[in-house]
Amino acid sequence: MKIPNDPFLGTHYIGKEEIKAAxxxxxxxxxxxxxxxxLLFKTDEFEKNMAEYLGVKYVLACSNGAAAIKLCCIANNIGPGDEVIMSPFTFIASASSVLSCGAVPKFVDIDETMNISPKAIESNITERTKAILAIHMQGQICDMKQILKIAKKYNLIVIEDTAQALGAEVDGKKAGTFGNCGAFSLQAGKTITCGEGGFLATNDKKIYLKAKMYHDNGGYRVGCDYPTWENGKTIFGENFKLTEIQSAIANEQLKKIDKILLKQENVYNYIVNNINTNFYNIRKNIKGSKNVHTNLSFEFQSAEECNKFINFMNNKGIGFNLYCSNLINKYDTFVKKQSWHNSNYPYNISNYVDNKCLKAEDLFRRVAWFNLSGSLKRKHIKYIVNILKEYENEF
Ligand SMILES: Cc1ncc(COP(=O)(O)O)c(C=O)c1O
Structure with a gap:
């Protein structure tokens, strides 16, 4: 049997409601x-509904998750010469959004949760460190309690890359609402989607207003009036606005979020409750957390064992794999400090160092992942459990 292995959570729930709204x-x-x-004010409506869902004062919709991270940086005055601490176990946009502000990422190691290690954060703080980018990878929330403690001690900004974790929470507080601001994605592979899209969430009016201005070409706009760039307050900016069609779709998707999260949780729980978790080493998580179960992941003793498992599963039609081809700090973009500009900006004004992230390198090769999505039927889930049992019995 060939088991669907698609990462498209929200996409799976696109239905007549989204079509009607669009x-x-x-x-x-x-x-x-x-x-x-x-004008139907669908973007305003989405921002209001999302702010309510997250329990924050302000949400600003924007063109994508990468833009949302950039807006978080810009609104917090992160720029040339600054360092932003982050884990290399992520999608490249986490780091390139920082580079696009003129700052550089400082890659530090992960811990057994596969998210950034608070210890590694603290031991990598320099006089250039301006912020921590806490990336809630693959639906799982970082240790925000420890991260906020460190940020307070060293007076650092905390931005949460929540692109992959809309709906995750700890003790009832949503991922993306712990730090100074959170960046989210509405791209096709995320909890809810309108194809591309994103948003920033914050309780800080100053952050919201600066991000709003930057995302609207740096102009100052009151209501729907044409913006001005002549009031002495404006900055330069870019156009990161979301369209009304996207917002209308995102609104319908948001109405379905509890259903989507529940389905993911049920699928995950069914599998995990029916396999031997002494044999299958599942990802550790933060106490009190409720994560978005975007995937199933198992840690093996060695890369060889992990590959053996992947091959076995693939031969049975279950597409387990390594997360991706490499950790992002190993990409040429960082190793060779490649820029779009021949001055090599912003590497030329920073002391970017290729930090060793040994735990991340090790875990990266020993963990096998499989996407869980709404396209999995009961027969698929039962089959996955049976094959996992078969593998356990055989090895
Ligand atoms: C961790 C992470 N950060 C940021 C992004 C960027 O989001 P977008 O694709 O909406 O620009 C992604 C997208 O996949 C992501 O996975």
Whole structure:
């Protein structure tokens, strides 16, 4: 049997509601959030609903998750010469968004949760450190209690890359709402989606207003009026605005989020409760956390054992694999300090160092991953459990 192995959580739930909402916007001929003959204010509505869901004061919708991270950096005055501490176990956008502000990532190790290690953060702080980017990888929340403690001690900004973890929480508080601000993605592989898209969440009005200005070409806009760049307050910026169609879709998706999270949880729990977790070493998590079960991952004693497991599963039609081809700090972008500009900006003004992240390198090769999504039917889940048992009995 070939088991669906797709990472498209929210995409799976695109249905008549999203189609109807998108059509309504098209019929209104008002596709831009600030202007149109019959503006439906879908982006405003999404921001309001998402702020309520997360329990924060402000949400700013934007074009994608990478833009949301950049906006978090810009709004917190992170720029040339600054270092942002992060784990290399992530998607490259976490780091390239920081580079695009003129700052550089400082890659530090992970711990057994496979998220950033608070100990590694503390031992890598330098006079250039401005912020910690806590990346909640693969639906699982970082140790925010320890991270906030360190940030307070060293007066650092905390940004949460919550692209992969919308809906995760600790003791009822949502991922992305612990630090100064959180960046989220609405890309096709995320908890909810409108294809591409993202948003920033914060309780800090200053952060929200600066990000809002930057995402709107640096202009100062009141309501839907045309912005001004002549009031002495404006900055330069870029266009990171979300469209009304995307917002209408995202709104419908948000209504389904509890259903999506529950389905993921049920699938995960069924599998984990029916296999021998003394044999299958599942990912450790933070006490009191409720994570988004985007995947199943098992840690093996060695890379060889991990590969043996992957081959066995692949031969049975279950696409377990390593997370991706390499940790991002091993990409040429960082190893060879490659920039879009021949001055090599911003590496030329920083002391970027290729930090060793030994635990991340080791775990990366010993953990096998499989995507869990809404496309998994009961027969698929039962089959996965049976094959996992078969592997355990055989080896
Ligand atoms: C951890 C992480 N950060 C940031 C991003 C960037 O989000 P987007 O693709 O919406 O720009 C992603 C997207 O996959 C991601 O996985």
């Amino acid at each position: 059509k309504k916007v098209l019929k209104s001929k008002s596709l831009f959030r600030y202007h149109g003959p019959n």
